[in-house]
Structures are given as C-alpha cells and as structure tokens.
Amino acid sequence: MGNIKNISRRQFLKATAFIAGGLVIAFTIPQAKRFMSKSPASNADGATFAPNAFLHIGSDDTITVLLAHSEMGQSIWTTLPMLIAEELDVELERIRIEHAPPAPVYAHTAYGLQITGGSTTTWSEFDRYRQAGAMSRTLLVMAAANRLGVSPEQCRTENGMVIVGDQRFTYGELADEAAKLEAPSEVPLRDPSEWKIIGKATKRLDSREKIDGSAVFGQDIQFDGLKIAVVSRSPYFGGKLKSYDDSEAKKIPGVIKVVQVPTGVAVVADNFWAAKRGRDALNIEWDAGPNANLDSDQMFADFRKMAAEKGAIAAAAGEPDNVLDQASKVIEAEYAVPYLAHSPMEPLNCTVRISKDSCEIWTGTQAPGLEQAAAAAILGIDPEKVKVHTPFLGGGFGRRGNPDTDFVSEATHVAKAAGMPVKTIWTREDDIKGAYYRPMNLHQVKIGLDEAGNPLVWRHTCVGQSIMTGTPFEEYMIKDGVDATSVEGLADSPYVKATPHHLVDLHTPKIDIPVLWWRSVGHSQNAFIVESLIDEMAHAAGRDPVEYRRQLLKEHPRHLAALNLAAEKAGWGKPLPAGIFRGVAVHESFGSYVAEVAEVSVANGEVKVHRVVCAIDCGLVVNPESLVAQMESGIAFGLSAALTGKISLKDGKIEQSNFNDYQVLRISQMPKVEVHIVPSTDKMGGAGEPATPPIAPAVTNAIFAATGKRIRTLPIADQLA
Amino acid sequence: MLTLNINGEEKQLDVTDDMPILWALRDVAQMTGTKFGCGMAQCGACTVHLDGQPIRSCVTPISAAVGKKITTIEHMNSDPVGQVVQDAWQELDVVQCGFCQSGQIMAATALLSQNKSPTDADIDAAMNGNICRCGTYPRIRAAIHHAAKKLA
Numbered sequence: 001m002g003n004i005k006n007i008s009r010r011q012f013l014k015a016t017a018f019i020a021g022g023l024v025i026a027f028t029i030p031q032a033k034r035f036m037s038k039s040p041a042s043n044a045d046g047a048t049f050a051p052n053a054f055l056h057i058g059s060d061d062t063i064t065v066l067l068a069h070s071e072m073g074q075s076i077w078t079t080l081p082m083l084i085a086e087e088l089d090v091e092l093e094r095i096r097i098e099h100a101p102p103a104p105v106y107a108h109t110a111y112g113l114q115i116t117g118g119s120t121t122t123w124s125e126f127d128r129y130r131q132a133g134a135m136s137r138t139l140l141v142m143a144a145a146n147r148l149g150v151s152p153e154q155c156r157t158e159n160g161m162v163i164v165g166d167q168r169f170t171y172g173e174l175a176d177e178a179a180k181l182e183a184p185s186e187v188p189l190r191d192p193s194e195w196k197i198i199g200k201a202t203k204r205l206d207s208r209e210k211i212d213g214s215a216v217f218g219q220d221i222q223f224d225g226l227k228i229a230v231v232s233r234s235p236y237f238g239g240k241l242k243s244y245d246d247s248e249a250k251k252i253p254g255v256i257k258v259v260q261v262p263t264g265v266a267v268v269a270d271n272f273w274a275a276k277r278g279r280d281a282l283n284i285e286w287d288a289g290p291n292a293n294l295d296s297d298q299m300f301a302d303f304r305k306m307a308a309e310k311g312a313i314a315a316a317a318g319e320p321d322n323v324l325d326q327a328s329k330v331i332e333a334e335y336a337v338p339y340l341a342h343s344p345m346e347p348l349n350c351t352v353r354i355s356k357d358s359c360e361i362w363t364g365t366q367a368p369g370l371e372q373a374a375a376a377a378i379l380g381i382d383p384e385k386v387k388v389h390t391p392f393l394g395g396g397f398g399r400r401g402n403p404d405t406d407f408v409s410e411a412t413h414v415a416k417a418a419g420m421p422v423k424t425i426w427t428r429e430d431d432i433k434g435a436y437y438r439p440m441n442l443h444q445v446k447i448g449l450d451e452a453g454n455p456l457v458w459r460h461t462c463v464g465q466s467i468m469t470g471t472p473f474e475e476y477m478i479k480d481g482v483d484a485t486s487v488e489g490l491a492d493s494p495y496v497k498a499t500p501h502h503l504v505d506l507h508t509p510k511i512d513i514p515v516l517w518w519r520s521v522g523h524s525q526n527a528f529i530v531e532s533l534i535d536e537m538a539h540a541a542g543r544d545p546v547e548y549r550r551q552l553l554k555e556h557p558r559h560l561a562a563l564n565l566a567a568e569k570a571g572w573g574k575p576l577p578a579g580i581f582r583g584v585a586v587h588e589s590f591g592s593y594v595a596e597v598a599e600v601s602v603a604n605g606e607v608k609v610h611r612v613v614c615a616i617d618c619g620l621v622v623n624p625e626s627l628v629a630q631m632e633s634g635i636a637f638g639l640s641a642a643l644t645g646k647i648s649l650k651d652g653k654i655e656q657s658n659f660n661d662y663q664v665l666r667i668s669q670m671p672k673v674e675v676h677i678v679p680s681t682d683k684m685g686g687a688g689e690p691a692t693p694p695i696a697p698a699v700t701n702a703i704f705a706a707t708g709k710r711i712r713t714l715p716i717a718d719q720l721a
Numbered sequence: 722m723l724t725l726n727i728n729g730e731e732k733q734l735d736v737t738d739d740m741p742i743l744w745a746l747r748d749v750a751q752m753t754g755t756k757f758g759c760g761m762a763q764c765g766a767c768t769v770h771l772d773g774q775p776i777r778s779c780v781t782p783i784s785a786a787v788g789k790k791i792t793t794i795e796h797m798n799s800d801p802v803g804q805v806v807q808d809a810w811q812e813l814d815v816v817q818c819g820f821c822q823s824g825q826i827m828a829a830t831a832l833l834s835q836n837k838s839p840t841d842a843d844i845d846a847a848m849n850g851n852i853c854r855c856g857t858y859p860r861i862r863a864a865i866h867h868a869a870k871k872l873a
Contacts, residue, residue, distance in 0.1 A: 071818075072818055073817030073818030073819070073855045074817070075817070203811070203814045204814055204816065206816070206819065207810070207811045207814065207815075207816055208811060209819075210816040210819030210822050211807045211810045211811060211815075211816060211819075211822055211823075211826055212754070212794065212795075212797065212798055212807060213752075213753075213754020213755070213793070213794035213795050213797075213823045214754065215819055216753075217756075217819075217820055219753070219756065219757060220747075220753035222751055222753065228748065253737060254737075270748070271740075271744055271748035271749065272744050272747070272748055272757070273737075273739075273740045273741065273744040273748070276760075343854060344818070344820075344854055345756075345758050345764070345766060345818065345820040345821045345852065345853065345854045345855075346756070346758070346818070346820040347757065347758065392818070392819060392820075393818060394756075394818050394819070394820030395818045395820060395854050395855060396818075397854070425757075427760055428758065428759040428760055428761075428763075428764075429760075625814055629814065629817060629857075629860075632856055632857075632859055632860070633817055633855045633856040633857070634856075635856065636853075636855070636856020636858065637854070637855075637856055640854075640856075658759055658760075658761055658763055659759050659761075659763035659764050659852060660761065660763050664852055664854065665852075665856065665858075666849045666850075666852060666858075667844065667845060667848045667849055667851070667853075667858040667861065667862065668845035668849050670856065670858035670859060670862075672859065673859055
C-alpha cells in the first residue's frame with residue numbers, strides 16, 4: 001500500500017464510513033480497563049486480566065497477545081509479541097498469540113482502519129504494543145504492592161513474576177487483583193539501553209506449526225456440515241451470466257446444489273473434487289459485455305497515444321518545455337510493465353456460516369473490518385453480528401487486503417444462496433484470471449543532460465490505471481487527478497527533484513480490469529524505470545553508475561548510506577569472474593532505503609542472477625532476523641516478476657492460467673542474497689516491501705553491463721528471448 | 722469405499738476412484754497438512770510420499786495409492802529423516818507464510834532419504850518443483866545442507 005500515513009484521521013473516518021456502507025469505524029485510543037467488557041479473549045479459561053485489547057493475562061498464568069495485524073509471512077507474529085515482552089518482562093516463548101477480531105480498538109494507528117499493509121506494522125505499533133506491555137506490568141506491580149502493603153518502588157519484575165524481597169508472585173496469581181485497579185494514564189517506557197529483546201535477532205514463534213502441518217490456514221477450516229464450493233465466473237471483465245444448464249453438474253456424485261450468485265454460478269458439494277468436477281460440467285452462456293476485445297498490445301498502443309498529450313501534473317519545476325534544446329545529450333526512452341497477479345501460494349478462500357441473525361467468517365484477510373462490513377451489508381445485519389476469524393494467511397502481497405472484499409463478499413453470497421455453511425475455494429486458474437492486478441504501465445521519458453553529464457531537464461509522462469480510485473483512501477491519495485501511488489518513487493524521486501527543469505505528468509485510463517496494490521505498489525514499476533534511467537544517464541555521461549548516483553544523492557544521506565554499504569560489500573569496482581557483470585539500484589520506499597547490487601551472466605538468451613548484495617536503512621530494527629528474511633523475500637518476489645511475470649489479454653480474456661504459463665521464481669533461479677543493515681537510529685521505515693523495487697533495475701542494469709542491451713520492457717524473458 | 726494405508730494406519734475412505742489423493746486426504750480423511758496450491762503438479766504444495774517416493778497428490782488419483790503407503794507431513798515427526806529436516810527448518814528460521822512448507826519438507830525429506838549429501842545441483846533438481854512465493858529458497862537450500870550434515 002501507498003504512503004498514507006499523513007491522512008488526517010477525521011477526514012479518513014468520513015471516507016471509511018462512506019465506503020464501508022454505513023459502518024463508522026471509530027478510532028479509539030486504548031486505555032486500561034476501558035475495553036475490558038468487550039475484550040475479545042475474555043472467554044479464555046480462567047479469570048482474565050485484560051488491561052487493554054492487546055494483552056490478556058489469565059489467572060492460570062496464560063499470557064495472550066492479540067495481533068491487530070495479520071501474519072502473512074512477514075513475521076509480525078513474532079515482532080509484535082517482542083514489543084510486549086520487552087516491557088512486560090516475560091519470556092517470549094511463554095506468550096500465546098492470536099489474530100485479533102475486527103474491532104475499532106485494533107484500527108491501524110496511522111490509517112484509522114484495521115488493515116495490514118504498506119509495510120507499516122512494526123513502526124506503527126512500536127509505541128502501542130510497548131505501552132500495552134508496560135501498562136500491564138505497572139498494574140501487576142501495583143497489585144503485588146497492594147497485597148503486601150509496600151510501595152511499587154519496592155517491587156521488581158523478572159520473567160513473568162513480581163518480586164518483592166524474597167517473595168515471588170506469578171503474573172497469573174496477580175491477574176485478578178490487577179484487573180480491579182485503575183490504570184495510570186501513562187506509564188514510562190524503557191530506555192533503549194535497557195532493551196533485552198528489541199534489536200535482538202529472534203527466531204519466529206510460528207515456525208513449528210508451519211513445519212509439522214498443524215498450522216491452520218483459511219483453506220484448512222473444517223467443521224461438521226461444512227460444504228465446499230467453486231464458482232464459475234465470467235471469463236470477460238464486466239461479462240454477465242446469460243444462462244446456465246446445471247443438469248450434468250448435478251449428476252456428479254457429491255454435488256449438492258448449484259446456485260447463482262452475483263459473480264457467477266457456484267457449485268456446492270461435499271468436497272472440492274466434486275465441486276470442481278461439477279463446475280467443469282456446467283454449461284454456461286456468458287454475455288461477454290463491453291470488454292470482449294480487450295487486448296494488451298492494443299492497450300499499450302492506446303497508452304502510447306495518451307502519452308502524446310500532457311496529463312495531470314504530479315511534479316513540475318523550471319521550464320521543462322523549453323530547455324531540452326540546451327541539453328548536450330538527450331535520452332529518449334519508453335518503458336513498459338505488464339499487469340501482474342499476486343498469486344500467493346494459498347489460493348483465495350473464505351468459509352461462511354450463517355445463522356439466524358449472525359454470521360461467522362473464516363478467511364485469511366489483511367483487512368478483517370472491511371470483510372465484516374461487507375458481509376453484514378450482504379446479510380442485512382449489524383456488523384457486530386459478523387464474527388471474523390483470521391487464520392494464518394498463505395501469503396498476501398496485497399491481494400488479501402482488497403477494499404472490494406471480492407472473495408469474502410462472493411463467499412457470503414454463496415453461503416446465503418446455498419443455505420448452508422460453505423467454504424468457497426478459488427482454483428489457481430481462478431486466482432490468475434480473477435484480476436486485481438498490479439496495473440500495466442507505459443512511461444515516455446525525455447531527459448536532457450548538461451555538459452557535465454548531470455540532468456538538466458526531465459520530462460516524464462506516465463500512463464496507468466489508478467489503484468486508489470474507489471478505495472477508502474481515494475479522497476486523500478488522489479489530488480488534482482494524480483493518484484499518489486501511480487507516481488510514488490518517481491514524482492518524489494530525489495533525482496527528479498534535483499533536476500532544475502522537470503515535469504512528471506500522469507494519464508489515468510479507465511479500464512474495466514480491477515487493479516490493486518501489489519507488494520510495493522507504484523514503486524514496483526517506478527523504481528525499475530527511474531533506476532534504469534539513472535543508469536542510462538550515467539552511461540551517456542560516461543560515468544560509473546555508483547559514482548553517478550552518489551553525486552546526485554549527495555543531499556540524501558540515507559540513500560547514500562545504503563548505496564555505499566551495498567557497493568562496498570559487493571566489491572563494486574573490483575574484478576569479477578569472466579562472464580559475470582554487476583548492476584546497481586537504490587530506492588526509498590515505505591520509509592526505508594534499500595540498495596541492491598546484482599551479479600548476472602547472460603547466455604543463450606537467458607539471464608542468470610548469481611548473487612544479490614542488499615543494504616537497508618530502515619531506522620531502528622526490532623528483529624534483525626525477520627528484517628533479513630524480508631529482504632530475501634522482497635528480492636525473490638521482485639525478481640520473479642522481473643524475469644517472467646506477465647499477465648496479458650487477448651480477445652478480452654486473460655492469456656495465463658496457472659504456474660505453467662504464469663511462471664514464478666523457482667529455487668534454481670534464486671540468487672545468493674546477502675543482507676547488510678545500515679546501523680541507524682533514524683525514523684523507522686518498513687520491511688515487507690522495500691526490497692522489492694530495486695531488484696528489477698539492479699538486474700536489468702547488470703544485463704546492460706553484460707550485453708549492452710537496455711531492457712525497457714518487463715518481463716526480461718520476453719526481451720532476451 | 723477404498724482401503725488405504727496412510728501414515729502406517731489402514732483407513733477406509735468413501736471416495737471415488739478418480740479423486741486425487743490430495744482431496745481424499747484433505748476433505749475426506751480431514752488431514753489438512755497437505756496443501757492445495759495449483760491442482761496441476763506445478764507448485765509442489767501437495768507433495769506426499771507414495772511408497773517413499775515424492776509425488777504430487779493433486780494429480781494422482783486415490784486409486785493409484787491402493788496397496789501402497791501414503792506418507793504425509795503429519796507423519797514427519799516420527800520419520801527419522803523428516804525429524805532432522807524439520808529441526809533444520811526451525812533452526813534456520815526457514816518459514817514465512819508457511820503455506821508451501823509441508824510440500825517443501827516432504828520433497829526435502831525424500832531427497833535426503835535417497836541422497837545423504839546432496840549438492841546444490843541435486844537440490845535444484847529435487848526442489849525445483851516446489852514453489853515458494855515468499856522466497857524462502859536460500860534458507861531451504863541452507864537447511865537441506867544443514868540437515869545433511871546432521872544425518873551424516
């Protein structure tokens with residue numbers, strides 16, 4: 001997701017109320033005791049001390065942390081408990097962890113809406129979760145002090161116990177008494193010099209269950225009476241169901257019902273196999289609708305025509321229209337990137353059980369509150385009557401945080417129409433053909449260099465669909481016709497800003513293909529384009545790519561620190577084995593600064609990426625272990641797209657269908673990755689996304705070094721073949 | 722009704738012959754550790770062992786398993802190689818979202834059961850059919866080498 005931390009809360013609430021269909025998502029500041037009555041875990045065994053909605057301590061000494069965010073691989077299942085454990089004085093291993101249900105108290109501290117995205121979880125929860133731990137510890141100490149008639153100053157805490165002289169009380173023993181105390185309005189947080197957990201490389205707390213098969217994902221939800229559905233949807237975007245014949249489908253053993261839902265026809269069966277066979281046996285006639293001729297090549301041609309006109313202005317300075325002829329060198333380039341599917345390993349799914357006046361939902365979601373509101377609206381009941389359970393997410397990458405709530409709304413319709421509890425499962429084909437793609441983009445650029453080879457004028461026209469239109473973030477992310485995510489990492493690029501004459505403008509075509517944030521959002525294409533252009537400029541100026549960047553970034557110490565560390569660790573400038581070439585890119589996104597140096601070889605029309613050296617400055621690091629893992633992950637995700645990722649259309653239909661033709665990175669293609677962390681106490685940034693943007697340009701710049709061929713269109717496989 | 726040997730136990734499952742092993746396990750035997758990722762033997766999330774050989778259960782009909790031994794992720798805790806692989810996975814903090822990891826572990830265990838000291842090329846060959854969208858590949862590779870050392 002984009003950089004939306006500056007949205008005013010009041011303004012945001014208005015938009016949310018509108019989008020969520022009448023649900024006002026209130027933002028509340030957690031305070032001790034205030035939420036006790038509605039504390040979601042209060043049905044846990046034993047009396048519960050719930051000083052806030054994030055932490056519960058049972059009289060049986062169980063300690064439960066509730067996560068306001070969803071674990072989808074990024075390791076917040078470990079990072080957020082670390083924050084609480086640091087202040088609570090308890091061993092991390094003792095903490096039980098749960099995803100919180102949707103509730104106003106769990107609203108994102110910056111977005112005002114319960115959502116996981118934008119690489120924001122760690123920094124946005126850094127104070128709130130520490131405060132939750134500190135508040136609890138303070139109350140437990142007060143309880144012990146009261147019990148013994150001593151002052152709290154005479155008590156200390158250690159490993160889940162309050163210690164007074166030679167007496168020791170477990171937190172569980174004190175829980176009931178602590179629950180009755182009035183909490184102080186504020187408690188001090190520990191000085192960083194006292195930290196024992198924050199900053200320490202810590203292994204994941206969800207490891208064991210994910211390697212012995214016991215972890216529960218949405219796909220794994222089971223209970224008596226639960227049926228399985230697969231849905232046949234229009235192969236054309238905006239297509240409509242004309243008619244269907246389900247007589248053959250109903251003959252399949254195990255098929256129970258065939259029901260019509262707004263998105264198509266659902267086959268409900270005892271098991272997936274029967275449902276899938278039933279769907280294959282449906283005879284459906286679709287009205288193709290207005291998009292039966294959509295064709296990616298034609299769309300790019302249309303984009304090219306649009307780019308000839310001036311679009312909405314995203315950034316401008318000087319006289320970009322008049323100085324091009326003063327340049328000593330001009331670079332003229334067209335860049336293009338395709339639609340991309342997120343394709344998390346776990347295909348989308350959602351289980352819905354509707355009762356008389358309530359509903360339960362189990363689904364891997366990045367935005368449980370939005371799903372709750374959507375289901376409530378479909379069923380005509382209050383959102384509070386919809387209970388949303390969030391199991392582990394088998395990957396998200398943005399796809400499971402859809403403001404359109406597509407897979408949850410559809411599954412709710414299916415369960416409602418079927419009149420029984422149903423788990424609606426998407427096949428991989430449904431996932432790849434089912435849209436909500438990273439938008440395709442075409443950029444046309446003219447850059448003029450001065451005599452010294454520095455950028456004098458930069459004219460940059462973008463064409464691409466808007467992601468934020470129609471989302472709760474629209475009002476704040478789209479200004480004067482510019483969706484900030486379309487031009488993020490470009491309009492605010494330090495290189496563009498440092499160019500005395502510049503113009504970044506944007507055309508936003510309206511196409512009936514749903515688009516959505518895809519890990520790193522607009523940065524996913526803009527870093528590729530900007531960092532490739534910088535390489536083109538360095539080459540045109542006859543300068544070393546690292547040295548050229550250093551000079552342009554001299555006022556940007558965090559970019560420089562990442563760039564210098566990556567270059568040093570990669571041995572930039574030092575000889576390489578024959579046939580291996582280097583490329584570099586550095587990019588800021590989500591508040592973090594990442595530089596990557598890729599080493600590649602090219603042979604027989606194929607690129608092999610051997611090694612990637614990555615350096616990141618994300619400010620204070622809570623868990624270096626998971627930061628490193630996220631760098632590896634972001635690089636793999638970006639490399640996958642750069643090498644082979646492409647969703648295209650022909651005759652209105654998506655051409656790809658499964659991992660055979662929507663190819664993703666495999667282990668044999670994965671380079672060695674070395675991650676170096678810039679020691680930093682600067683403002684905290686994100687980790688989940690910032691490693692993705694620089695990898696495509698680092699690789700294509702290395703391909704240029706190897707072959708002299710400039711890759712301006714992704715994926716690379718299509719260009720080298 | 723078919724009689725099947727799953728993780729060493731005889732089980733009667735009410736399934737049609739053509740139902741893939743994956744769905745017989747998940748929807749009928751209610752063993753959900755084995756995952757559905759693609760349905761066409763492209764991603765390896767559904768990997769189980771049939772008489773010790775790694776197979777893609779999403780495309781293998783259950784009838785093919787009659788008279789043979791199906792071994793799933795749920796059994797790896799008691800498999801001597803599987804245990805070492807799982808411990809290596811935990812030590813190297815391999816998992817992220819975790820959805821592909823049952824299949825990865827089944828593939829890695831099959832590899833190490835047959836090849837005690839796999840090279841990087843052996844790992845590529847054995848593991849290339851197992852996709853991980855989180856990109857845990859470097860740690861998977863390291864964990865296989867680590868497990869191999871422990872098994873040596």
